[in-house]
Amino acid sequence: MATFGQIIFASMITLIVIFSALIILILALSLSGTLSEVISTNTLPVANLGEDQLLSCFLSTKGQPAGLTDVAVTWEKTGLTGLVYRYQNGALDLADQNSQFKGRTQLFLDALTTGNASLLLRGVARSDEGEYTCSISSSGGGGKVNIYLRTAAFSAPTFKFTNGTLAAEASRWFPKPNVTWSNYDRLILPGNTSFTSNSAGIFSVVSTLQSINVSDTYTCRMENDLVTGISTVTVAGTDVSGNTYFTYSAASSLPTSTYLSLTTSVLYIYYVT
Template sequence: MSTNTLPVGNLGEDELLSCYLYTQSAQATLQQVSVTWEKKGLTGLVYKYKNGAPDLGDQNSQFKVRTQLFPDAVVTGNASLLLRTVRSSDEGEYTCSISSSDAGGKVNIHLRTAAFSAPTFKFSNGILAAEASRWLPKPNVTWSGPDGNILQGNTNFTQNSAGIFSVVSTLQSVNVSVSDTYTYRIENNLVTAISKATITGSAVPGNTYFTYSAASSLLASTYLSMMTSVLCIYHLT
């Protein structure tokens, strides 16, 4: 079973690539479980776990000190790989292979990379402003009012030396009323962030959730605090 083979890693942040083997046996031990993570086109391995310990002699230098499994979880068939500080070069197709004394399986995972952040809101002199500090690829911005109608905003983009965009967008006073709730949508081809912002004063609380593009145009949704994909490996009988 696989619920998401197209995770989106946020550049500069950690990403968990989840991989599970479900067995009917509760007798598996760390020594009986082996795990290999590979990346298509890569010389060497991403990570290998064998005989109850990491086996990193063939690990590619790109992943040194940036990857780990969780030994306490491996014994239960959880081969999830933590990838630290995601880079654009990490994008690509990964294969997770896991086996124990009585079961095994593998799954292909295509990791995509982007930069995305939740916006912060301010209200001053009749102007509602939203600032999102990290977006790549360059996003589009849409404002809508309490009744769902599209509002005309003013959006500016600033690109840093790494190519990542800072996005500042404003609504003028003609479109803004105190105590009303406005929807701010910022999106590119990989990630969409939708925020609900209610004007209660100069500090404007905003509730943001993300959706990530997936195969067949389906969306896998997650709240801001949930950055973990869930993947599974089938049980072989």
């Protein structure tokens, strides 16, 4: 039979456990309205060389008013000396900006109070490829997100139909793509493809398909490890019409420390000749 002292001791332990649980619950409830995280709508973007690329970065807050204050944003690139971009204390702070990014980066300052810290990178070059970190702090919380930028060159082909031959010409591809033709029934057709590269290593592509049936629909697929361009082409007399869309790979060859998420983007281009 337990002694009076043992009963008192057990009761005190029970009360301590109960009060601890209540304190944890109260703290959790009080903080639940201020949870925040930094997210990106695309952590594996593929930039078209020479064109501008948006690196998305947003502060997602729970239970916070619409307008954030005291917003500070820092963009960094792994392995780079200096910063990509910084905004703090209500002004730009580019004193430590790496020369690679001078005059090529921009935040949308009017959007910072909504948590939008996306970075516009102008005229993407191969040297821009790599891992970026977007860090945000504000009255509504903060955090960081990693984004791995990949670079490629790709363009939609133009099509011509002459003397029973359908030709596809694309001016910019890198890495070098594979080209495949197929008919409406997805049967692979024998095409003839040639490549020419310029001093920057960018390939122009010319691919032809013979023995075309007028009024039939064909598919021309240009793809490398990063980008796939799929063109659906209809031949009607001497006219060619169709559309092209691009998809981007999940980049399974990225460093294992980078990303497990997968994002695929699609761009449609319509043409009539």
